[in-house]
Amino acid sequence: MVLPGPRARGLVAAARAAQGRRVGSAEGSPRGDPASRRAALYVHWPYCEKRCSYCNFNKYVARGGVDEAALRRCLVTEAHTLLALGGVHRVDSVFFGGGTPSLASPHTVAALLEAVAQVAHLPADSEVTLEVNPTSAPGSRLAEFGAAGVNRLSIGLQSLDDAELQLLGRTHSARDALRTLAAARRLFPGRVSVDLMLGLPGQQLGPWLGQLRELLRHCDDHLSLYQLSLERGTALFAQVQRGAVPAPDPELAAEMYAEGRALLRTAGFRQYEVSNFARRGALSTHNWTYWQCGQYLGVGPGAHGRFVPHGAGCHTREARIQTLEPDNWMREVIQFGHGTRKRVPLDELELLEEVLAMGLRTDVGITHQHWRQFESQLTLWDVFGASEEVKRLQEQGLLLLDHRGLRCSWEGLAVLDSLLLTLLPRLQEVWWQRSPPPVPGG
Template sequence: MSKWVIFGGPLQERWPYCEKRCSYCNFNKYIPRNLDEQKMRNCLVQEAQTLIQLSQVKRITSVFFGGGTPSLANPLTIAAVLDTVSQCAHLAEGTEVTLEANPTSADASCLAEFQKAGINRLSIGVQSLNNTELKLLGRNHTSCDALRTLEEAKKLFAGRTSIDLIFGLPGQTNASWIQGLEELLTVCDDHISLYQLTLERGTSLFKQVHQGSLPMPDPDVVSEMYECSRHVLQNSAFHQYEVSNFARNVRALSTHNLSYWQGSQYIGIGPGAHGRFVPWGDGKVHREARIQTLEPDVWMKEVLAVGHGTRKRTELSKLDILEEVLMLGLRMDIGITHKHWLQFAPDLSLWDAFGESEEVKELEECGLLLLDDKGLRCSWRGLAVLDSLLLTLLNQFQKAWVEREKTFNQT
């Protein structure tokens, strides 16, 4: 049987609606017009039932409500999805259940209702404490809104409240960024996620920068921001356990994201959701990458017609899966252990793939990479330049895979 069936895995649900579109965001999101939430709720429940049955998963290890802005949903919708999950698979008491929230849609009473519905971890999109920067990003909350929501969240989700911050904005300086980060460190909980701004084509911010009305972020300054952030957080007892994520203690780690970075299979429900699982219910034996229909109204029609709104299914080869395990696993400070890697590639060890590579040895000598008895991982310095390391590592792995295939075919 599949490891997915035996060990279980995470489920993530997308709420596609937002109050407004932020200037930097190109995610699949919609401004609701006459939303029939009862219909949306019924469809989320139906799709969860269908895909859990299709995967034949027996235990859900975490649930993540992302978006869009899921804190705009009625808590009854959250409760209905969780109730469905617990009916279709085992959802143990205390399982991590995370909700992404924006300050303007998450006052104290609303947060309390989400807690009653089953949420036990919160991820708040603070992004900045500078009102000018918030306006530039198109956010509809102020610094005061963010701080008020954060204080209320810490009362209800003590030790399990995370905040998201964005750095590398046009015109932002390292000094102003660090000042804001240090201010937040005086009031934050035990988890922080830092994300470098990406200028996505089609967004308002991209247009403003490329038309010259806003300055292009200086790559050297952005790099300095990230490096200084790591030191500031380290000095405040935050441990960097992943490229963008920092936690004060083990309890604060995002177990949902850890499963994702470790290459676990997962179910995605809702408009535009992504999933990775073996559809045993269809008689398949290979993992598929699945994407749900983007547009909510069309997605709901498909769910009502056939039980789910999967728009695209792509069968993943063994090489596809191993490349994902490599790219995602190296995002974590612990990297990829030999034991974990062999679960995916029992006939091609990390030593076989990388041990004789001169390029990999050069990265080790430069203090960016470590390959030893523990496994393969980036150093502290290496995590900061992971994207450049992956080019070398993926190229080397593909060579090793070709050699492995030749040997296998000859025997």
């Protein structure tokens, strides 16, 4: 039995969606506590000043204002509930995302961190990241977030071209972005990440590389490159559909990505994940948890999580999604202590598929030691060693399988999606050969 095309493509899309803006341990391995008792925490702030033209995330524009005190109480309640349910003893990182969490008050950030520290160990050096939009975070406000416990910023800069920023529906100018970046670097030296988008309608290679070179004059030690994804239901998608703006050119976007990653390598950045680049060791510990398939709790409207709910007597990891709409989520939190809308138990094969799809996003790939944490019987050699297709990928210089484990080459990282469409079916084929599914009626 092989992995059906749509399911393989779904896993590829899920892995791409998890690309982050953030290694403590190169293996992502436990440091003292059992892995089942450790987790990262994602906190979702659902509100924005306005919706960007390309965005289909779970975010809302609150026309009548936000009852932040009520929202804060519910975030604290849900954090307590899920930490207890997961039996979490240690939280290694906290990430405030959104939405635009820099619109929240520093008091809300401090309250969430205090809530975590009340029920789990939150080390003093834990990475605490806040996503920031330039127009919502002047220097004085950034300093307040630092006092509240934030020690890392991720700035949604997106472009240094004002016309492109207007097309994207951003509320800031290139000048605003650079001013915020400068203030952030003064307050959080070595702990500031910026996002830059590529593949926008009408964008050209030369000017975009000029933006990247300009950004390298101002940025800190972490940078993320994201290709625009046109999502149905967004304003930009509609503009392209009716011909108001040209459709993005995927071949040009691929060339921009190739030239951009080469430029960053020359500038001393390590591409430690498909979209993420760091120098001087400024890799993110939070998103590394995602790529290493560690446990993480999602708190807030529409947040996602992956953890074993020990508190419910369960021993199987679950994928969880919280209720999307903020008011409905708050009502559920008040009534039940959390707003989990969907729980999906992950079987052993599904978990291995995630280990493969997520781990290969990194330059470390999947070591034999890491694979054994999830599968003690089938080794990476058992699964991929005898595959002729995998051998061809190795001969083409795209994939490496050796004493270290399985990983993409520099060239392979750029075409990971196509590699996964070969590797995921191979994993499932070997899995079912070892453990054939039950015959209906048998």
